[in-house]
Amino acid sequence: xxxxxxxxxxxxxxxxxxxxxxxxxxxxxxxxxxxxxxxxxxxxxxxxxxxxxxxxxxxxxxxxxxxxxxxxxxxxxxxxxxxxxxxxxxxxxxxxxxxxxxxxxxxxxxxxxxxxxxxxxxxxxxxxxxxxxxxxxxxxxxxxxxxxxxxxxxxxxxxxxxxxxxxxxxxxxxxxxxxxxxxxxxxxxxxxxxxxxxxxxxxxxxxxxxxxxxxxxxxxxxxxxxxxxxxxxxxxxxxxxxxxxxx
Amino acid sequence: xxxxxxxxxxxxxxxxxxxxxxxxxxxxxxxxxxxxxxxxxxxxxxxxxxxxxxxxxxxxxxxxxxxxxxxxxxxxxxxxxxxxxxxxxxxxxxxxxxxxxxxxxxxxxxxxxxxxxxxxxxxxxxxxxxxxxxxxxxxxxxxxxxxxxxxxxxxxxxxxxxxxxxxxxxxxxxxxxxxxxxxxxxxxxxxxxxxxxxxxxxxxxxxxxxxxxxxxxxxxxxxxxxxxxxxxxxxxxxxxxxxxxxxxxxxxxxxxxxxxxxxxxxxxxxxxxxxxxxxxxxxxxxxxxxxxxxxxxxxxxxxxxxxxxxxxxxxxxxxxxxxxxxxxxxxxxxxxxxxxxxxxxxxxxxxxxxxxxxxxxxxxxxxxxxxxxxxxxxxxxxxxxxxxxxxxxxxxxxxxxxxxxxxxxxxxxxxxxxxxxxxxxxxxxxxxxxxxxxxxxxxxxxxxxxxxxxxxxxxxxxxxxxxxxxxxx
Numbered sequence: 044x045x046x047x048x049x050x051x052x053x054x055x056x057x058x059x060x061x062x063x064x065x066x067x068x069x070x071x072x073x074x075x076x077x078x079x080x081x082x083x084x085x086x087x088x089x090x091x092x093x094x095x096x097x098x099x100x101x102x103x104x105x106x107x108x109x110x111x112x113x114x115x116x117x118x119x120x121x122x123x124x125x126x127x128x129x130x131x132x133x134x135x136x137x138x139x140x141x142x143x144x145x146x147x148x149x150x151x152x153x154x155x156x157x158x159x160x161x162x163x164x165x166x167x168x169x170x171x172x173x174x175x176x177x178x179x180x181x182x183x184x185x186x187x188x189x190x191x192x193x194x195x196x197x198x199x200x201x202x203x204x205x206x207x208x209x210x211x212x213x214x215x216x217x218x219x220x221x222x223x224x225x226x227x228x229x230x231x232x233x234x235x236x237x238x239x240x241x242x243x244x245x246x247x248x249x250x251x252x253x254x255x256x257x258x259x260x261x262x263x264x265x266x267x268x269x270x271x272x273x274x275x276x277x278x279x280x281x282x283x284x285x286x287x288x289x290x
Numbered sequence: 291x292x293x294x295x296x297x298x299x300x301x302x303x304x305x306x307x308x309x310x311x312x313x314x315x316x317x318x319x320x321x322x323x324x325x326x327x328x329x330x331x332x333x334x335x336x337x338x339x340x341x342x343x344x345x346x347x348x349x350x351x352x353x354x355x356x357x358x359x360x361x362x363x364x365x366x367x368x369x370x371x372x373x374x375x376x377x378x379x380x381x382x383x384x385x386x387x388x389x390x391x392x393x394x395x396x397x398x399x400x401x402x403x404x405x406x407x408x409x410x411x412x413x414x415x416x417x418x419x420x421x422x423x424x425x426x427x428x429x430x431x432x433x434x435x436x437x438x439x440x441x442x443x444x445x446x447x448x449x450x451x452x453x454x455x456x457x458x459x460x461x462x463x464x465x466x467x468x469x470x471x472x473x474x475x476x477x478x479x480x481x482x483x484x485x486x487x488x489x490x491x492x493x494x495x496x497x498x499x500x501x502x503x504x505x506x507x508x509x510x511x512x513x514x515x516x517x518x519x520x521x522x523x524x525x526x527x528x529x530x531x532x533x534x535x536x537x538x539x540x541x542x543x544x545x546x547x548x549x550x551x552x553x554x555x556x557x558x559x560x561x562x563x564x565x566x567x568x569x570x571x572x573x574x575x576x577x578x579x580x581x582x583x584x585x586x587x588x589x590x591x592x593x594x595x596x597x598x599x600x601x602x603x604x605x606x607x608x609x610x611x612x613x614x615x616x617x618x619x620x621x622x623x624x625x626x627x628x629x630x631x632x633x634x635x636x637x638x639x640x641x642x643x644x645x646x647x648x649x650x651x652x653x654x655x656x657x658x659x660x661x662x663x664x665x666x667x668x669x670x671x672x673x674x675x676x677x678x679x680x681x682x683x684x685x686x687x688x689x690x691x692x693x694x695x696x697x698x699x700x701x702x703x704x705x706x707x708x709x710x711x712x713x714x715x716x717x718x719x720x721x722x723x724x725x726x727x728x729x730x731x732x733x734x735x736x737x738x739x740x741x742x743x744x745x746x747x748x749x750x751x752x753x754x755x756x757x758x759x760x761x762x763x
Contacts, residue, residue, distance in 0.1 A: 110699040112698070137544075137545045140455060141454075141455050142452055143440050143461070144440060144451060145450075145452045167430075168456075170372045176369060176370050180362070180372065181432070182368075183363035205432025
């Protein structure tokens, strides 16, 4: 079985004006369900600290969550593999056409679904229409207890109440890498940067990169493993996250 | 011979008692009756008015203020039920508003004579119901203070609303409907305003003077009024059908089990008429019971006629309900199947059964009988029950269907929070507006009643008494 170490990080070049098609591969077999990705994502993206009470009502805000199910009837229960679930960055996203204010839009450059926070008026139609249920809504303005207020990421907007938000594939990191590469007069390398969740994953279950380049790590992984599945593909959403399970 | 004569007189008296159109009063007397019904305000009116004002102030305005200040966290909406009672109430109030247009436009176009005394009472419901629908939809927004962004207005950044979104269609449809139906409410009001202007003093005179737009009753004025009313009566009908169809597309256009159903358009229109008719008959019974002289204008024949309509609409609703389930079940989607079972066997199954009892069983059991459906208190109770049932129907479509989605990890039941005082607040505000209007504008379109009475006549042909009518309009 191929491991990440067998694969060479190839030099993937992005041409000027093209953002590339970003994608992710998640290996459920090696995911330990440690929730490091959830914590890293919250820190990276300034996600509100909801607190105990509202979390108890199911209002906790995360852009990525680890899903886990029981199979069978008690006492013969079997746990399913952990399933990290985040925005699938659909190529044909159900959330986009339903927003009356154009706050949910498709970016031509990065081929991602963007949420324009300051255009959002909070109809929550996008969240209803998301088959993956990965959007989170700011039900209140939550206070950040000390010292959390001191670690806000300056590259990411802080959202207020009444606004929808969701995983961006750490678009601020994409842009930072692109800017850096441009300043140094070179192209962005594959593996030069990654998303917060992928970076934090101790098992390397999450891999991020360009899916339109066959030499990138994500593309090679997908090819080696050969049986990646996409969630709810039958809806025609063209998701950009591939899952491996039972390999 | 005398027996026959007595018999004929009896039949005639019976007909006159039964039908408003055959029981004319002098026009001056009738005008005075309507004026008195407006001027006559008892202490009971003020007590009810005060209570409703207090409920609206707390339930609607204060609670909404809290929600704006705190965020939607004070409400029960949550993942995955992002739309809760707010949307239930929006659909409910738009449904209520449909009956007004149905009665005054469709029955006018088809020249149904029984409509004459209560077209305005029904039209007022349309306007005030739409106000509550507007409240309900705006209060559900996360940042309501930015709702003007949904309007297409020119701006420096060339940002426009997204016309792919069913919510944008909705906004256009409802705005068209509220403007159209308000104008359609106002047009037949003009001659009555002129009547009221000529019979009142003080601030009322000033008010009616402005609202009557200088109407004097010349031939040219009547011609213009009739033309305008004809245009509106025909034009408002497609608007009415489109509004609730488009409301249904908010759900039908989404990729959700239980929502993406092609039958939703007509199903919602019939549902709207079902609840609207129930509301009209309830309001008529209240007006008849509480306002002066209304027993002359609103008679059992009117309850009988609306009762028949209610029965037919209930049957049509039952057909569409069955069809909706049939089509969705036949689709074979596994999530839809799960959802359909969740409807009747889930924790909210009692609501599903209650809906069927309220919308089908009770109306069918009572409205088939002409005597029962002519009894105002009984038929208006059925009207209230139908409205409860239709509210349940919308509750099943919105929060209960949202509970089940394709990601079982997120399934969660809906627990309403501040939605409850807000919903009660809209109900109280509706009643408050209606009460205020009942004392400010004539609820009975007097000129239309008089016109109908002039056209109708009892004539004797041999021994038989026949209701004759001169050419209608």
